[in-house]
Amino acid sequence: VRISVDEKLCSGQGRCYITAPDLLDCDDEGFVSIKGTSMEVPVGMEDAARRAANVCPEDAITVTD
Amino acid sequence: VSDGTAEERARGVCPIIDIDYREPRPAFEHYESLNEVREMAPILYNTTPFNGYWMVTRYDLVKEALQRADVFSNKVVSALGDPDKHLYLIPQNLDGKAHVDIRHVINPWFSPGSVTRIEPLARERAVAMIEELRPKGSCDLAVDFAMLYATEMFLAILGLPVEDGLTMLPLVETVFRGFFGGDPGEQADAAGQIKKYFEEMVADRVETPGDVRSDLITFLLQTKIGDEPVSQDDILTLCLTILLAGLDTTRSALGYIFQHLATHDDDRQLLIDHPEKIPEAIEEFLRLYPLVIQDGRYVAEDVDFHGCPMKKGDLVWLGLAQANRDPRVFDRPDEFVMDREHNKHMGFAVGAHRCLGSHFARLELILVVEEWLKRIPHFRLATDEPLMERGGQLMLKTVPLAWEV
Numbered sequence: 001v002r003i004s005v006d007e008k009l010c011s012g013q014g015r016c017y018i019t020a021p022d023l024l025d026c027d028d029e030g031f032v033s034i035k036g037t038s039m040e041v042p043v044g045m046e047d048a049a050r051r052a053a054n055v056c057p058e059d060a061i062t063v064t065d
Numbered sequence: 066v067s068d069g070t071a072e073e074r075a076r077g078v079c080p081i082i083d084i085d086y087r088e089p090r091p092a093f094e095h096y097e098s099l100n101e102v103r104e105m106a107p108i109l110y111n112t113t114p115f116n117g118y119w120m121v122t123r124y125d126l127v128k129e130a131l132q133r134a135d136v137f138s139n140k141v142v143s144a145l146g147d148p149d150k151h152l153y154l155i156p157q158n159l160d161g162k163a164h165v166d167i168r169h170v171i172n173p174w175f176s177p178g179s180v181t182r183i184e185p186l187a188r189e190r191a192v193a194m195i196e197e198l199r200p201k202g203s204c205d206l207a208v209d210f211a212m213l214y215a216t217e218m219f220l221a222i223l224g225l226p227v228e229d230g231l232t233m234l235p236l237v238e239t240v241f242r243g244f245f246g247g248d249p250g251e252q253a254d255a256a257g258q259i260k261k262y263f264e265e266m267v268a269d270r271v272e273t274p275g276d277v278r279s280d281l282i283t284f285l286l287q288t289k290i291g292d293e294p295v296s297q298d299d300i301l302t303l304c305l306t307i308l309l310a311g312l313d314t315t316r317s318a319l320g321y322i323f324q325h326l327a328t329h330d331d332d333r334q335l336l337i338d339h340p341e342k343i344p345e346a347i348e349e350f351l352r353l354y355p356l357v358i359q360d361g362r363y364v365a366e367d368v369d370f371h372g373c374p375m376k377k378g379d380l381v382w383l384g385l386a387q388a389n390r391d392p393r394v395f396d397r398p399d400e401f402v403m404d405r406e407h408n409k410h411m412g413f414a415v416g417a418h419r420c421l422g423s424h425f426a427r428l429e430l431i432l433v434v435e436e437w438l439k440r441i442p443h444f445r446l447a448t449d450e451p452l453m454e455r456g457g458q459l460m461l462k463t464v465p466l467a468w469e470v
Contacts, residue, residue, distance in 0.1 A: 009132065011415065011416060011417060011419040012172065012176075012419060013413065013415075013419055013423070014177055014423065014424055014427075015348075015409075017177075018344070026176065026177055026178065027176075028172075028173045028176060028178070029168075029169065029172035029173055029176055030172055030173075030175070030176035030177055030178075030424055051406075054406055054407045054409075055348075055407070055408055055409060056409060057128075057409040057410060057411055057413075057415050058128075058132070058415050058416075059128075059409070
Protein backbone atom coordinates (compact mmCIF):
# COMPACT_ATOMS: atom_id res chain seq x y z
CA VAL A 1 0.00 0.00 0.00
CA ARG A 2 1.32 3.44 -0.97
CA ILE A 3 0.31 6.90 0.18
CA SER A 4 0.91 9.99 -1.92
CA VAL A 5 0.23 13.68 -1.39
CA ASP A 6 -0.54 16.01 -4.27
CA GLU A 7 1.95 18.87 -4.46
CA LYS A 8 -0.58 21.42 -5.75
CA LEU A 9 -3.54 20.52 -3.56
CA CYS A 10 -1.85 20.14 -0.17
CA SER A 11 -2.30 23.42 1.70
CA GLY A 12 -0.99 22.43 5.11
CA GLN A 13 -4.33 21.78 6.80
CA GLY A 14 -2.57 19.33 9.10
CA ARG A 15 -5.47 16.94 9.45
CA CYS A 16 -3.49 13.97 8.09
CA TYR A 17 -0.56 14.07 10.48
CA ILE A 18 -2.85 14.83 13.43
CA THR A 19 -4.99 11.81 12.52
CA ALA A 20 -2.03 9.49 11.81
CA PRO A 21 0.85 10.83 13.90
CA ASP A 22 2.77 7.53 13.80
CA LEU A 23 2.70 7.49 10.01
CA LEU A 24 3.01 11.14 8.97
CA ASP A 25 4.73 14.23 10.27
CA CYS A 26 5.01 17.83 9.20
CA ASP A 27 7.71 20.12 7.89
CA ASP A 28 8.74 23.54 9.18
CA GLU A 29 5.88 25.26 7.38
CA GLY A 30 3.18 22.86 8.57
CA PHE A 31 2.88 20.86 5.35
CA VAL A 32 2.94 17.09 5.61
CA SER A 33 6.56 16.16 5.01
CA ILE A 34 5.72 13.84 2.09
CA LYS A 35 3.93 16.63 0.19
CA GLY A 36 4.50 16.15 -3.53
CA THR A 37 5.86 12.63 -3.07
CA SER A 38 4.70 9.17 -2.11
CA MET A 39 5.86 6.44 0.23
CA GLU A 40 5.25 2.81 1.04
CA VAL A 41 2.94 2.44 4.06
CA PRO A 42 4.53 0.22 6.72
CA VAL A 43 2.67 -3.04 7.32
CA GLY A 44 -0.02 -2.57 9.95
CA MET A 45 -0.49 1.15 9.23
CA GLU A 46 -2.78 0.81 6.24
CA ASP A 47 -5.83 1.88 8.22
CA ALA A 48 -4.03 4.93 9.55
CA ALA A 49 -3.13 5.89 5.98
CA ARG A 50 -6.75 5.58 4.88
CA ARG A 51 -7.98 7.57 7.88
CA ALA A 52 -5.53 10.31 7.02
CA ALA A 53 -6.79 10.43 3.43
CA ASN A 54 -10.40 10.46 4.64
CA VAL A 55 -9.99 13.68 6.61
CA CYS A 56 -8.00 15.74 4.11
CA PRO A 57 -10.24 18.71 3.21
CA GLU A 58 -8.21 19.28 0.04
CA ASP A 59 -8.58 15.67 -1.23
CA ALA A 60 -4.82 15.80 -1.66
CA ILE A 61 -4.06 12.29 -0.38
CA THR A 62 -4.27 9.07 -2.37
CA VAL A 63 -3.86 5.62 -0.88
CA THR A 64 -3.39 2.81 -3.41
CA ASP A 65 -3.10 -0.96 -2.96
CA VAL B 66 -20.87 34.70 -22.17
CA SER B 67 -23.51 37.33 -22.91
CA ASP B 68 -23.25 40.96 -21.91
CA GLY B 69 -25.17 42.77 -19.20
CA THR B 70 -24.84 42.98 -15.46
CA ALA B 71 -24.19 39.85 -13.46
CA GLU B 72 -27.78 39.94 -12.22
CA GLU B 73 -29.09 40.16 -15.80
CA ARG B 74 -26.89 37.26 -16.84
CA ALA B 75 -28.11 35.26 -13.86
CA ARG B 76 -31.79 35.66 -14.83
CA GLY B 77 -33.15 32.45 -16.28
CA VAL B 78 -29.93 30.64 -15.40
CA CYS B 79 -30.25 30.31 -11.64
CA PRO B 80 -32.54 31.45 -8.81
CA ILE B 81 -32.25 35.10 -7.80
CA ILE B 82 -32.56 35.88 -4.11
CA ASP B 83 -32.39 39.00 -1.99
CA ILE B 84 -31.13 38.13 1.48
CA ASP B 85 -28.89 40.33 3.61
CA TYR B 86 -26.43 38.18 5.54
CA ARG B 87 -24.90 41.18 7.29
CA GLU B 88 -27.81 41.56 9.70
CA PRO B 89 -27.86 40.19 13.25
CA ARG B 90 -30.34 37.38 13.86
CA PRO B 91 -31.33 35.04 16.68
CA ALA B 92 -28.61 32.43 17.10
CA PHE B 93 -28.39 29.73 14.41
CA GLU B 94 -30.91 31.39 12.10
CA HIS B 95 -28.06 32.20 9.72
CA TYR B 96 -27.30 28.50 9.39
CA GLU B 97 -30.99 27.72 8.82
CA SER B 98 -31.27 30.31 6.08
CA LEU B 99 -28.01 29.21 4.48
CA ASN B 100 -29.17 25.58 4.51
CA GLU B 101 -32.44 26.54 2.80
CA VAL B 102 -30.64 28.51 0.12
CA ARG B 103 -28.20 25.65 -0.53
CA GLU B 104 -31.10 23.29 -1.10
CA MET B 105 -32.64 25.70 -3.64
CA ALA B 106 -29.70 25.43 -6.03
CA PRO B 107 -25.95 24.79 -6.20
CA ILE B 108 -25.44 28.34 -7.49
CA LEU B 109 -27.76 31.34 -7.05
CA TYR B 110 -27.53 35.09 -7.45
CA ASN B 111 -28.01 37.22 -4.35
CA THR B 112 -28.74 40.87 -5.11
CA THR B 113 -27.74 42.20 -1.65
CA PRO B 114 -25.54 44.06 -0.81
CA PHE B 115 -24.23 46.46 -3.48
CA ASN B 116 -24.40 44.83 -6.93
CA GLY B 117 -24.78 41.38 -5.46
CA TYR B 118 -22.85 38.18 -5.99
CA TRP B 119 -22.99 34.68 -7.38
CA MET B 120 -23.59 32.42 -4.42
CA VAL B 121 -21.95 28.99 -4.61
CA THR B 122 -23.58 26.80 -1.99
CA ARG B 123 -22.61 23.14 -2.26
CA TYR B 124 -19.58 21.41 -0.87
CA ASP B 125 -18.07 20.13 -4.12
CA LEU B 126 -18.45 23.41 -5.97
CA VAL B 127 -17.19 25.53 -3.08
CA LYS B 128 -14.08 23.38 -2.92
CA GLU B 129 -13.59 23.44 -6.68
CA ALA B 130 -13.78 27.24 -6.76
CA LEU B 131 -11.45 27.71 -3.80
CA GLN B 132 -8.92 25.46 -5.49
CA ARG B 133 -9.15 27.39 -8.82
CA ALA B 134 -7.27 30.50 -7.83
CA ASP B 135 -6.55 31.41 -11.46
CA VAL B 136 -10.24 32.10 -12.06
CA PHE B 137 -11.37 33.05 -8.56
CA SER B 138 -8.99 35.73 -7.38
CA ASN B 139 -8.37 37.04 -3.87
CA LYS B 140 -8.50 40.62 -5.08
CA VAL B 141 -11.75 40.64 -3.08
CA VAL B 142 -12.22 38.24 -0.14
CA SER B 143 -15.71 39.01 1.12
CA ALA B 144 -18.93 39.06 -0.89
CA LEU B 145 -20.50 41.29 1.77
CA GLY B 146 -18.30 44.39 1.74
CA ASP B 147 -18.09 47.23 -0.76
CA PRO B 148 -15.75 45.77 -3.43
CA ASP B 149 -14.51 49.23 -4.39
CA LYS B 150 -13.61 50.35 -0.89
CA HIS B 151 -12.27 47.26 0.76
CA LEU B 152 -9.36 47.27 3.14
CA TYR B 153 -6.15 45.88 1.65
CA LEU B 154 -4.89 42.82 3.54
CA ILE B 155 -1.76 40.65 3.32
CA PRO B 156 -1.68 37.71 2.64
CA GLN B 157 -5.48 37.63 1.96
CA ASN B 158 -5.54 39.94 -1.05
CA LEU B 159 -2.48 38.47 -2.76
CA ASP B 160 -2.66 35.99 -5.61
CA GLY B 161 -0.21 33.62 -7.23
CA LYS B 162 3.51 33.90 -6.62
CA ALA B 163 3.32 36.98 -4.40
CA HIS B 164 1.01 35.03 -2.08
CA VAL B 165 3.12 31.88 -2.13
CA ASP B 166 6.24 33.91 -1.32
CA ILE B 167 4.77 35.63 1.72
CA ARG B 168 3.15 32.44 3.04
CA HIS B 169 6.50 30.70 2.69
CA VAL B 170 7.95 33.31 5.04
CA ILE B 171 5.13 33.42 7.55
CA ASN B 172 3.95 29.77 7.61
CA PRO B 173 6.80 28.64 9.89
CA TRP B 174 5.67 31.18 12.50
CA PHE B 175 2.26 29.51 12.70
CA SER B 176 3.26 25.89 12.07
CA PRO B 177 2.19 23.19 14.56
CA GLY B 178 5.74 22.83 15.83
CA SER B 179 6.13 26.56 16.23
CA VAL B 180 2.86 27.39 18.00
CA THR B 181 3.61 24.90 20.76
CA ARG B 182 6.06 27.48 22.11
CA ILE B 183 2.98 29.36 23.32
CA GLU B 184 1.34 26.31 24.90
CA PRO B 185 2.74 26.70 28.43
CA LEU B 186 1.68 30.34 28.60
CA ALA B 187 -1.65 29.58 26.89
CA ARG B 188 -2.43 26.88 29.43
CA GLU B 189 -1.26 28.93 32.38
CA ARG B 190 -3.41 31.89 31.39
CA ALA B 191 -6.43 29.67 30.65
CA VAL B 192 -6.16 28.05 34.07
CA ALA B 193 -5.73 31.41 35.82
CA MET B 194 -8.71 32.97 34.07
CA ILE B 195 -10.96 29.95 34.67
CA GLU B 196 -9.95 29.79 38.33
CA GLU B 197 -10.82 33.44 38.70
CA LEU B 198 -14.30 32.84 37.28
CA ARG B 199 -15.03 29.55 39.05
CA PRO B 200 -16.03 30.87 42.51
CA LYS B 201 -18.41 33.37 40.91
CA GLY B 202 -20.78 30.64 39.68
CA SER B 203 -21.58 32.49 36.49
CA CYS B 204 -20.03 34.49 33.67
CA ASP B 205 -20.64 35.70 30.19
CA LEU B 206 -18.31 33.36 28.35
CA ALA B 207 -18.15 35.63 25.31
CA VAL B 208 -17.29 38.80 27.22
CA ASP B 209 -15.62 37.67 30.46
CA PHE B 210 -13.48 34.93 29.02
CA ALA B 211 -13.29 34.36 25.27
CA MET B 212 -12.60 37.92 24.22
CA LEU B 213 -9.89 38.51 26.82
CA TYR B 214 -8.29 35.13 26.33
CA ALA B 215 -8.16 35.32 22.54
CA THR B 216 -6.71 38.82 22.70
CA GLU B 217 -3.98 37.88 25.14
CA MET B 218 -3.02 34.81 23.17
CA PHE B 219 -2.98 36.67 19.91
CA LEU B 220 -0.64 39.32 21.27
CA ALA B 221 1.49 36.66 22.92
CA ILE B 222 2.11 34.77 19.70
CA LEU B 223 3.17 38.00 18.02
CA GLY B 224 5.46 38.79 20.90
CA LEU B 225 3.55 41.95 21.84
CA PRO B 226 2.56 43.11 25.34
CA VAL B 227 -0.66 41.31 26.30
CA GLU B 228 -1.93 44.37 28.19
CA ASP B 229 -2.34 46.22 24.89
CA GLY B 230 -5.30 43.99 24.08
CA LEU B 231 -7.93 46.15 25.71
CA THR B 232 -6.92 49.14 23.57
CA MET B 233 -7.05 47.10 20.39
CA LEU B 234 -10.41 45.39 20.81
CA PRO B 235 -12.78 48.30 20.10
CA LEU B 236 -10.69 49.23 17.06
CA VAL B 237 -10.88 45.68 15.76
CA GLU B 238 -14.65 45.71 16.21
CA THR B 239 -14.95 48.93 14.21
CA VAL B 240 -12.89 47.46 11.40
CA PHE B 241 -15.14 44.40 11.39
CA ARG B 242 -18.28 46.48 11.14
CA GLY B 243 -16.73 48.00 8.02
CA PHE B 244 -16.38 44.58 6.38
CA PHE B 245 -20.07 43.90 6.80
CA GLY B 246 -21.79 47.10 5.88
CA GLY B 247 -20.44 49.59 8.43
CA ASP B 248 -19.09 52.99 7.48
CA PRO B 249 -15.93 52.59 5.33
CA GLY B 250 -14.61 55.91 6.67
CA GLU B 251 -14.80 54.74 10.27
CA GLN B 252 -13.21 51.46 9.23
CA ALA B 253 -10.30 53.20 7.53
CA ASP B 254 -9.85 55.39 10.60
CA ALA B 255 -9.76 52.41 12.99
CA ALA B 256 -7.44 50.49 10.68
CA GLY B 257 -5.21 53.56 10.60
CA GLN B 258 -5.05 53.66 14.38
CA ILE B 259 -4.13 49.98 14.54
CA LYS B 260 -1.44 50.53 11.93
CA LYS B 261 -0.13 53.46 13.94
CA TYR B 262 0.22 51.17 16.96
CA PHE B 263 2.19 48.70 14.87
CA GLU B 264 4.20 51.55 13.35
CA GLU B 265 5.45 52.46 16.80
CA MET B 266 6.24 48.81 17.47
CA VAL B 267 8.17 48.55 14.21
CA ALA B 268 10.13 51.73 14.97
CA ASP B 269 10.94 50.33 18.38
CA ARG B 270 12.16 46.99 16.93
CA VAL B 271 14.27 48.75 14.32
CA GLU B 272 15.95 50.58 17.19
CA THR B 273 16.10 47.62 19.56
CA PRO B 274 15.55 44.23 17.89
CA GLY B 275 13.70 41.65 19.93
CA ASP B 276 14.23 37.89 19.93
CA VAL B 277 13.83 36.70 16.36
CA ARG B 278 12.22 33.46 17.59
CA SER B 279 9.47 35.05 19.65
CA ASP B 280 8.98 38.55 18.26
CA LEU B 281 7.17 38.57 14.93
CA ILE B 282 8.05 42.14 13.97
CA THR B 283 11.75 41.55 14.57
CA PHE B 284 11.47 38.34 12.58
CA LEU B 285 9.78 40.11 9.66
CA LEU B 286 12.28 42.97 9.71
CA GLN B 287 15.09 40.45 9.28
CA THR B 288 13.32 38.36 6.64
CA LYS B 289 13.91 38.55 2.91
CA ILE B 290 11.74 37.47 0.00
CA GLY B 291 14.27 36.62 -2.66
CA ASP B 292 16.82 39.38 -2.12
CA GLU B 293 14.30 41.94 -0.99
CA PRO B 294 13.50 42.71 2.63
CA VAL B 295 9.79 42.78 3.47
CA SER B 296 8.80 46.46 3.25
CA GLN B 297 7.76 48.19 6.44
CA ASP B 298 4.43 49.00 4.86
CA ASP B 299 3.84 45.32 4.14
CA ILE B 300 4.84 44.45 7.70
CA LEU B 301 2.21 46.86 9.00
CA THR B 302 -0.45 45.44 6.71
CA LEU B 303 0.51 41.91 7.70
CA CYS B 304 0.26 42.71 11.42
CA LEU B 305 -3.11 44.39 10.90
CA THR B 306 -4.34 41.39 8.93
CA ILE B 307 -3.21 38.87 11.50
CA LEU B 308 -4.86 40.91 14.23
CA LEU B 309 -8.16 41.06 12.35
CA ALA B 310 -8.06 37.42 11.33
CA GLY B 311 -6.96 35.98 14.63
CA LEU B 312 -8.82 37.84 17.29
CA ASP B 313 -12.42 37.70 16.34
CA THR B 314 -12.48 34.15 15.06
CA THR B 315 -11.01 32.43 18.10
CA ARG B 316 -13.26 34.19 20.55
CA SER B 317 -16.31 33.53 18.39
CA ALA B 318 -15.43 29.85 18.12
CA LEU B 319 -15.21 29.61 21.92
CA GLY B 320 -18.66 31.16 22.21
CA TYR B 321 -20.28 28.57 19.95
CA ILE B 322 -18.41 25.68 21.55
CA PHE B 323 -19.46 26.66 25.07
CA GLN B 324 -23.09 27.34 24.18
CA HIS B 325 -23.12 23.84 22.67
CA LEU B 326 -21.54 22.22 25.72
CA ALA B 327 -23.93 24.14 28.00
CA THR B 328 -26.97 22.86 26.13
CA HIS B 329 -25.89 19.28 25.24
CA ASP B 330 -25.28 17.35 28.45
CA ASP B 331 -24.41 14.08 26.68
CA ASP B 332 -21.74 15.68 24.53
CA ARG B 333 -20.30 17.49 27.54
CA GLN B 334 -20.27 14.31 29.64
CA LEU B 335 -18.53 12.43 26.84
CA LEU B 336 -15.70 14.95 26.82
CA ILE B 337 -15.49 14.98 30.63
CA ASP B 338 -15.16 11.19 30.60
CA HIS B 339 -12.90 11.11 27.52
CA PRO B 340 -10.73 14.22 27.40
CA GLU B 341 -8.59 12.48 24.77
CA LYS B 342 -11.53 13.01 22.39
CA ILE B 343 -11.44 16.79 22.74
CA PRO B 344 -9.22 17.40 19.67
CA GLU B 345 -11.62 15.40 17.50
CA ALA B 346 -14.57 17.22 19.07
CA ILE B 347 -12.98 20.55 18.17
CA GLU B 348 -12.83 19.49 14.50
CA GLU B 349 -16.53 18.67 14.66
CA PHE B 350 -17.28 22.04 16.28
CA LEU B 351 -15.32 23.72 13.50
CA ARG B 352 -17.51 21.89 10.99
CA LEU B 353 -20.82 22.50 12.75
CA TYR B 354 -20.30 26.14 13.73
CA PRO B 355 -18.30 27.82 10.98
CA LEU B 356 -17.93 31.54 11.77
CA VAL B 357 -16.50 32.58 8.46
CA ILE B 358 -19.64 31.61 6.57
CA GLN B 359 -18.24 32.68 3.21
CA ASP B 360 -15.05 33.42 1.38
CA GLY B 361 -15.57 36.07 -1.25
CA ARG B 362 -13.71 35.92 -4.54
CA TYR B 363 -13.30 38.18 -7.57
CA VAL B 364 -13.82 36.60 -10.97
CA ALA B 365 -10.51 37.21 -12.75
CA GLU B 366 -11.52 35.89 -16.17
CA ASP B 367 -14.79 35.08 -17.93
CA VAL B 368 -15.89 31.57 -17.07
CA ASP B 369 -18.89 29.31 -17.41
CA PHE B 370 -18.98 27.88 -13.91
CA HIS B 371 -21.38 24.95 -13.87
CA GLY B 372 -23.75 26.69 -16.23
CA CYS B 373 -23.45 30.17 -14.78
CA PRO B 374 -21.99 32.82 -17.13
CA MET B 375 -19.57 34.65 -14.85
CA LYS B 376 -17.59 37.59 -16.18
CA LYS B 377 -14.42 39.27 -15.09
CA GLY B 378 -15.21 41.63 -12.24
CA ASP B 379 -18.17 39.65 -10.84
CA LEU B 380 -18.19 38.79 -7.15
CA VAL B 381 -18.60 35.26 -5.87
CA TRP B 382 -19.68 33.96 -2.46
CA LEU B 383 -18.14 30.58 -1.67
CA GLY B 384 -20.33 29.18 1.08
CA LEU B 385 -18.08 27.59 3.67
CA ALA B 386 -20.91 27.25 6.18
CA GLN B 387 -23.22 25.77 3.57
CA ALA B 388 -20.52 23.30 2.52
CA ASN B 389 -19.89 22.25 6.11
CA ARG B 390 -23.56 21.35 6.54
CA ASP B 391 -24.12 19.88 3.09
CA PRO B 392 -26.13 16.64 3.51
CA ARG B 393 -24.56 15.31 0.30
CA VAL B 394 -21.29 15.04 2.20
CA PHE B 395 -22.15 14.81 5.90
CA ASP B 396 -24.72 12.53 7.54
CA ARG B 397 -26.88 14.33 10.08
CA PRO B 398 -25.18 17.58 9.01
CA ASP B 399 -26.85 19.82 11.58
CA GLU B 400 -25.88 17.64 14.54
CA PHE B 401 -22.71 17.26 16.56
CA VAL B 402 -21.45 13.76 15.74
CA MET B 403 -18.24 12.43 17.30
CA ASP B 404 -15.92 10.21 15.29
CA ARG B 405 -17.06 11.10 11.81
CA GLU B 406 -14.91 9.08 9.47
CA HIS B 407 -14.88 11.63 6.65
CA ASN B 408 -14.86 14.96 8.43
CA LYS B 409 -13.34 16.98 5.59
CA HIS B 410 -14.74 20.22 6.94
CA MET B 411 -13.85 23.62 5.55
CA GLY B 412 -13.79 25.45 8.85
CA PHE B 413 -10.39 26.85 7.89
CA ALA B 414 -11.37 27.09 4.19
CA VAL B 415 -9.46 25.15 1.54
CA GLY B 416 -6.98 26.05 -1.16
CA ALA B 417 -3.81 28.09 -1.01
CA HIS B 418 -5.35 30.62 1.39
CA ARG B 419 -6.10 28.02 4.07
CA CYS B 420 -6.29 29.83 7.42
CA LEU B 421 -2.75 30.77 8.40
CA GLY B 422 -3.57 30.60 12.11
CA SER B 423 -5.41 27.27 12.02
CA HIS B 424 -2.80 25.35 14.01
CA PHE B 425 -2.71 28.06 16.63
CA ALA B 426 -6.51 28.18 16.80
CA ARG B 427 -6.72 24.43 17.34
CA LEU B 428 -4.19 24.61 20.15
CA GLU B 429 -6.13 27.36 21.92
CA LEU B 430 -9.54 25.76 21.51
CA ILE B 431 -8.37 22.33 22.66
CA LEU B 432 -6.64 23.51 25.77
CA VAL B 433 -9.42 25.87 26.86
CA VAL B 434 -11.99 23.07 26.66
CA GLU B 435 -9.61 20.70 28.47
CA GLU B 436 -8.89 23.08 31.32
CA TRP B 437 -12.47 24.34 31.62
CA LEU B 438 -14.04 20.87 31.85
CA LYS B 439 -11.48 19.86 34.49
CA ARG B 440 -12.49 22.83 36.65
CA ILE B 441 -16.10 23.59 35.77
CA PRO B 442 -17.41 20.32 34.32
CA HIS B 443 -21.10 21.14 34.61
CA PHE B 444 -22.65 24.40 33.52
CA ARG B 445 -25.78 25.62 31.79
CA LEU B 446 -27.00 28.57 29.80
CA ALA B 447 -28.14 31.20 32.28
CA THR B 448 -30.90 32.62 30.11
CA ASP B 449 -34.13 31.53 28.45
CA GLU B 450 -33.92 34.33 25.93
CA PRO B 451 -32.61 33.35 22.49
CA LEU B 452 -28.96 34.31 22.05
CA MET B 453 -28.23 36.83 19.32
CA GLU B 454 -25.76 36.26 16.54
CA ARG B 455 -23.87 38.90 14.58
CA GLY B 456 -24.20 38.70 10.79
CA GLY B 457 -21.36 38.85 8.27
CA GLN B 458 -18.89 36.84 10.25
CA LEU B 459 -20.81 35.04 12.93
CA MET B 460 -20.37 35.65 16.63
CA LEU B 461 -22.61 35.11 19.63
CA LYS B 462 -22.73 38.49 21.31
CA THR B 463 -23.27 37.00 24.77
CA VAL B 464 -23.04 33.45 26.12
CA PRO B 465 -24.22 33.67 29.76
CA LEU B 466 -23.25 30.55 31.70
CA ALA B 467 -24.03 29.46 35.27
CA TRP B 468 -22.79 26.62 37.46
CA GLU B 469 -22.98 25.40 41.04
CA VAL B 470 -20.28 26.71 43.35
